[in-house]
Amino acid sequence: MTAFRRLPGGGRIDRSRTLGFTFDGQRLFGRPGDTLASALLANGKLLVGRSFKYHRPRGFLSAGIEEPNGLFTIGEGNRAEPNIPGTMVPLSDGLVARSQNAWPSPAFDLMAVNSIAAPILGAGFYYKTFIGPFRKSWMFYEPFIRKAAGMGKADAAPDGARYDVEYGFTDVLVIGSGPAGLAAALTAGRAGAKVLLAEQDSELGGSLLAETSEALERWRTDTLAELRSLPRVTLLTRATAQGIYDGNQVTVAQHVAQGQLLHVIRARSIVHAAGSLERPLVFSNNDRPGVMLSSAVRSYLNRHAVAPAERAVLATNNDAAYSTAFALAEAGVAVTIAEERMAPAGDLLAQAAALGIAIFPNAGIADTFGGSQLKAVRLKGRHSVTIDCDVLAVSGGWNPAVHLSSHGGIKPKYDPAIAAFVPGGFAETHFGAGGTIGHFGWQACVRDGETAGKGALAACGIGKSPRAIDPPGVRDDRAYGIAVSRDPFDVSLPGKAFVDFQHDVTAKDIKVAHQEGFHSVEHLKRYTTLGMATDQGKTSNVNAIAMMAGLRGIGPEAAGTTTFRPPFSPLTVGALAGRSVGKHFRPVRRSPLHDWHARNGCTFIEAGLWMRAWYYDWAGPTPETAYVREMELVRKGVGIADVSTLGKIDVQGPDAAEFLNRVYVNGFAKLPVGKARYGVMLNDDGIVLDDGTTSRISDTQFYMTTTTAQAGEVMSWLEYLLQCHWTDLKVHVASLTDEWGGMAVSGPDSRKALELAFPEADVSNEGLPYMGVKDIPFGGTTVRLMRLSFSGELAYEVHCPANFTIALWEHILQAAAPLGIRPYGLEALASLRIEKGHVAGLELDHRNSLDDLGLGKMAAREKPYIGKELRFREAMQAPDRWSLVGLEALEPGKKLRGASILFAADDEIKGHGRGYITSVTWSTELNRFIALGLYQGGLRHEGEEIIAAFPLKNEQVRLRIVSPHFIDKEGTRLHA
Amino acid sequence: MKIPCPHCGERDVSEFRYGGDASRQRPAHGTGDLKAWHDYHFTFTNPKGPHTEHWQHVLGCRQWFRLSRNTATNVIAGVVE
Amino acid sequence: MLDARSPLASAYSFEAKDIAIREEGGFTLTQVAGFGKGFEKSLAEAVGKLPARIGVAQANDAFTVLRIAPQQFWCVGEAAPAGLSGECLITPLSSGRCRIRVEGAHARRTLARGSAIDFDRSAFKPGQFVMTGIHHTPVLIHCVDAEVFHVYAMRTFALAVWEWLVDAAEGLVAGN
Incomplete structure (x- = not known):
């Protein structure tokens, strides 16, 4: 005999259409306007799940977002969503719903054996059971306990919504x-x-x-x-x-x-x-399927035309719930009211009498009966009456x-x-x-x-006065009349009295928490887990606060509430991520040469937001094999690499030279037009911020480059100095990183390559000396030639506006083809510069000073520059600071890894060591692993043998400390 | 949080970059005074309450400006000259 | 002659009933900056009236002029401004930005799925522009007409911005 039935008329449902849906594999039917909950009730499904801890049979408590019991997994495959309250799901044709936390079904749940263990599963049972000699046994029992408790399962496939x-x-x-x-x-x-x-x-x-x-x-x-x-x-x-x-x-x-x-x-x-x-009442076995909030019974009745089959009891401590009793009676249900209060209002008594509703005053609910479907309730008080019913509508008031x-x-x-x-x-x-x-x-x-x-x-400052709202044509509001009982709940009564239905927290758990000193509502919450389930305590928090206040002998106002934080109701993480997933997780940044690389056998690597050319097919199938051939080409012939990702900044104005002079540690005020200079800038605290090569284009214009990684930082830093502090300097800065593309043409044949590409330009050693810069018109645009070397070979950088960079690159490849010119990628680029001993981002990690990096001599002695003062503070001059060294591997068979920790030869391999490796590569020229690193005392230990340890793989390699400039120490190649 | 850029109007905080304390005077360039720089860079109060600070509208006009913000409530009193 | 390549060369044009997204290149963008009123006078002689404040584009004969910072201007036209005095600090940016045209009844909502800006008809009118972000990258969005917008994206982010906008439009078209 089902507890609910669909009434033949009424409700806000469309009886002209039928919707089919599935619950636990069973095909059922409902109407447009139904929720999953109302449709299940109409189909006689009262038992819809099992509770979290004790696996007690449960039905819907509510008709709304506050629902603690009726949670379902809705949908299938990668559209399945667990823990959805059935009260919040509009019924749709083909809906698939599954119950949770019950196996094989809510009706016959083998996990209900937990109920037998109930006495030891009270508040804080984990902490009390798995302690002392039993602490380690948690690891054994945990999987079983986890399997026995819990909510729905999340599908492992990528979210299809x-x-x-x-x-x-x-x-x-x-x-x-x-x-x-x-x-x-x-x-x-x-x-x-x-x-x-x-x-x-x-x-x-x-x-x-x-x-x-x-x-x-x-x-x-x-x-x-x-x-x-x-x-x-x-x-x-x-x-x-x-x-x-x-x-x-x-x-x-x-x-x-x-x-x-x-x-x-x-x-x-x-x-x-x-x-x-609405909040429920707390009494023994108040969680039996068929016990519902009075407003839910009313909503199912009036909105969905779903009514209790024959008999209902209403338990209330306020006047407002009577409207449910009257509506039920008018729908033909036999209603009895269990009044918690002494004397309900006179007009309500009269109306109840007229509808044939019996009222028992001063008689709340003592217990419920019926297994997994409510059959009867017993009232408290002198009467101690037992009343048969299909539904118990409860109202403890409204929050x-x-x-x-x-x-x-x-x-x-x-x-x-x-x-x-x-x-x-x-x-x-x-x-x-x-x-x-x-x-x-x-x-x-x-x-x-x-x-x-x-x-x-x-x-909003909107002055217009709107027409008044017509009040609804119903009689005036009547008083609420709520009277809450202040008597502490008698936890000695048999049967569980639930306060938090979803987390199975009972009145006794609250008493235990109080006994054990967890008085604050914040402690009560965490200790019992009350209010921490997916319903976030919507039907339990206030009842619990009142109970704890009562135990403490204070009023609820003194107990207060816990803190409310977003979200109001469970929100899937996907909704917060929006479209910022997959390839849209971060914006991908592409060089102007990107499309060429993609069409010409390049493998890309992510470098921050950038996609950078890593290595090319022509050189080999894997990064380890390809970069070796690419490096050989640069050391012996000529290669071309994309360096467009470098930060580029236009610095213009009458005070441009003075500005750069203040920012860089070395002098820029007297840099001649047509010359470039390597510059290092410090932060106010004397730590290296960035390096780059800056060229003087005219008296009042400079072309500054920065590292790829720090381009944004440096730009903001320069703007900060000019706009916040040095407002008297007439300088404008503008980012050119996107405006210009750049390529490195490197190797002993690089000059010949440029002669072939730009026959009209004078790129001889005199025409374009080391660190020289010249702009030439070419192909309808401007090409900036700079003789700079990152690789240590004779080399040039060729920059031009990004719209034309691919065309210029293709031109150079074609013109210099007789020299065997080929592209080389980031792996080779990095390896070349390590051999040369150029510091780069891995060394400029914002912990190192000029002296640490062996660049102390660069700084001007006389002129002031940012960071000059704090550069010389005591801690920065300490002799045992970790400073830059070159490292050669002494054990040919072993792989040397980046970020290895460095130890002296006879140190115990433990702790932070005396330094670490910053950059490492296999040197084709020296035929061994080489690295740059920071080591305590630095080059004072040149020649010594030390150890590089990689504890994650339990590896150690013997190294020798050498100069960081592994090749061409005198720089003859650069000045060729 | 909304930041009132003096040039672009109120915008979402995600368009801005925070630039730290702006309530003190930066020592003049090239003073050579180690203590003045040390105090400026390393020792400053971290008030709970109104705080004058630098912000840059990095996704907008790229202008720096000073703001008074209450660090406890995130209520912004306004741009400070 | 070197030929020009677009960062959107690999992108496909997007067209649906209420939303179309395509590149609108072929423009010259010149940033001009300076100090004091002197340079503004010279600039005005070359490009026409200058807008008084940030956020309103001034459409003159050969140039659309936008004040992007207190003392910085963007001049958009077929060529760069000519005859500027030495007080004018010139930075060509024609390669540095990619212009994307977003058009249609869904255009405003498409943009609203990328930037925290009020794009409502009453708040963002023809002639107005905003500098904001799309997918964490700096962009300038110019309302050219009631349902037509120019998005100036940074070249290196252009394809990422393009894909973001097209994806947003696809979501709207699918009823999301």
Whole structure:
């Protein structure tokens, strides 16, 4: 005999259409307008899952987001989503739903054996059981305990849903579409404001959707019709406001066609109209399927035409729940009321009598019976009556939904008149209305909404005064009449009395927590896990606070609430990531030569955001083999490499030279036009910030280069100095990293290559000396030739505007083809510079000084420069600082790894050692592994044998300390 | 958080780069005064409350400006000249 | 003559009923900066009236002029401004930026899926421009007409920005 049945008429369902869905493999049917929950109830499915810890049979407690029990996995394969409350799923044709946490089925769950272990599974049982001699046994039992507890399973396949993020701006954001929210939206909309209303449900109306009054329905539809006619008003459904952040930024997660859309909204004002959530009563076996919140019973009845089969009991401590009893009676259900209070209001007694409803005063629920489906309840008090019933509707009062309004840090305060917490205040430009501020009548909600709407308009500076809202044509609100019992719950009574249904936390657990000294509500939460499940304590927090307050002998206002943080309800991580996944995780940065590399056998490597050419097919199939041939070509012939990723900065103005002179450690004021100079810049603290080569193009214009990695940092640093501190200097800086492409043409034949490529230009040793710079017109554009070498060979850099870089590159390859010119990539580029002993990003890691890197002699003695003062502080001059050395591997068979830790020959291999390797490569010229590194005492130990250790692989290699310039120490190749 | 760029108007904080304390005077370039530079770079208060600081609108006009922000509440009092 | 190549050479043009995205190249972009009013006078003689503030583009005969910083201007036209005095600090940027045209009824929402800017018709009107970010890269978005926008993306990020915009448009077209 099922607990619920579908009524032949009524409800907001479309009886002309049928929707088919599957629950645990069984094919069932429902109507448009159903939720998964209402459809399951209509199909007689009361038992829908098992509880988290004790595997107790469970059914729906609610009809909304507060649902703790009825969680399902919805969908299949890579669209499966676990832990979805069935109350929040609009029924759709073909929906597939599976229960969770029960095997093989909720009805016959083998894991229910946990119930037998229940006495030891109370609060903190992990901490109390797995201690002392049993501590290690946790590792043995953990897998079994984990398997026996838990929520749904997440599919391991990549998420098949599509998540988008969209930024939105509005004058007024209204959260909630109940009477308060609708009145606020209409007030603001009538004054011409831009209004965005976010409603979590699939339909608009909030609490109005559970009403059958014609007057209320007319008010709802009229209001919606007018709202829809206003072009600046947007109404969103299935859109949950999840969090409110600094500056009135609000995230609203909306379910849309392909997945979810996260609206990130900036609102000039916000109306909080999120309503209230009913709270259950705490009594023995209050979790039996068939026990439901009174407003849920009412919602299933009026909205979905799903009613208790024959008999219902209503247990309440307030007047408002009587409306459920009356609606049930009018639908033909036999109703009995178990009143917790001494004497209900007179008008309610009369109405109950007229409907044939029996009332037992001063008689809450003592216990429930029926296995996995409610059959009967026993009342407390003198009567101790047992009443048969299909459904027990409970009401412990209503809790205003204070979550969002508390995100800004204003803690809720307790209102004894309604025995609940209300927002403790509202930030400027925020307004509350209706249930969310503890006002529970139709007229009050509409008036609140109108007032809040006007407040929002004023906050936006909108002066227009809108037409007044017509109140709904129903009688005046009546009092709430709630009276909560202050008697402490008697935990000695048999049977579990649940406070947090989802995490299986009982009244006894709260008592234990109190006994063990966990008095603060924050401690209570973490110790018992109450409020920490996916329902975030929506039906348990306030009851628990009241119980703990009672145990402590204080009022709930003194106990306070825990902190409310976003999200309001579970939010899938994908929705926050939006489209920033896969190849869109970070923006990919491409050199102007990228397309050429891709078409010409190049393998790319990520270097920060850049895709850089790593090595080319012509040289070999793997990075290890290819770079060797590429290096040989550069050392013996001529190669060409893409260096476009270097930072390039235009420095112009009358004071450009003075500016660079201040920023670099070496002199730039007197750099002649047409010359380049290697420069190093320090931070204020004397640590090396970056290096680069800067060329003087004219008296007032310089072309600065930086390392690839630091380009942005240096640009901001230069702008900072000019705009914040040296405002008297007339200098403008502009980034040219994207404007110019650059290539290195390197090797003994590089001059010949340029002669072939640019026959009109004088690139002789005299025409373009070492560190010389000249711009030549070529092919309709400007080509900048610079004689610089990163590789240690005779070399040039050739720069031109990025639009023409590919064409210029192709031209050079073609013109110099007789010399055997080929492209070389980053692996070879890096290897060449290590052989030369050039420091690069790995050495410039913002921990090293000029002296550490062997560049101390570069710095000017006389002229001031940034970092000069702090460069000479005591700690920076200490003799045992780690400074730059070259390292040669002495054991041919062993691989030398980067980031190896360096030890003296007779050190114990333990701890931080005396330094580390910064860059390492196989030197084709020296036929062994070589490295650059930092070592305590540096080149004072030249010639000594040391050890490089790589503890992750338990490897050690003997090395000798040598000069960091492994090849061409005199620089003869450069000056050829 | 919204940052009010004096040139572009209020924008999302993700368009900006934070530049640290702006309440003290940078020592003049080339003073040679180790102590003055040491104090400027390493010793500064970290107030809970109003704080004058540098921000750069890196995804916008790339201008630096000074802001007064309350470090406890993230309420921005405004641009400081 | 060296031929010019676009960073979007490998991208496909995107066209749907309410949204079209394609490259609109063939422009010359020159950044001109200086100090004080002197350079502005010289610049105005070369390119026409200069906008007084950041955020409004000035469409003159041969140039559209945008003030991108208190003392910096972008001049967009078929060529670079000629006859500028020595007070004008010139930085050519024609290769440094890639211009993408976003057009259609869905254009504003497409842009709103990349930048935290109010692109509503009432807030972002023809003639206005914003400097903001798309997918963490700096861009300048110019409202050319009610449903037509020019996005100036950094060249090295152009394909990434392109793919981001096209992906956003695809989401809108699919009903997301």
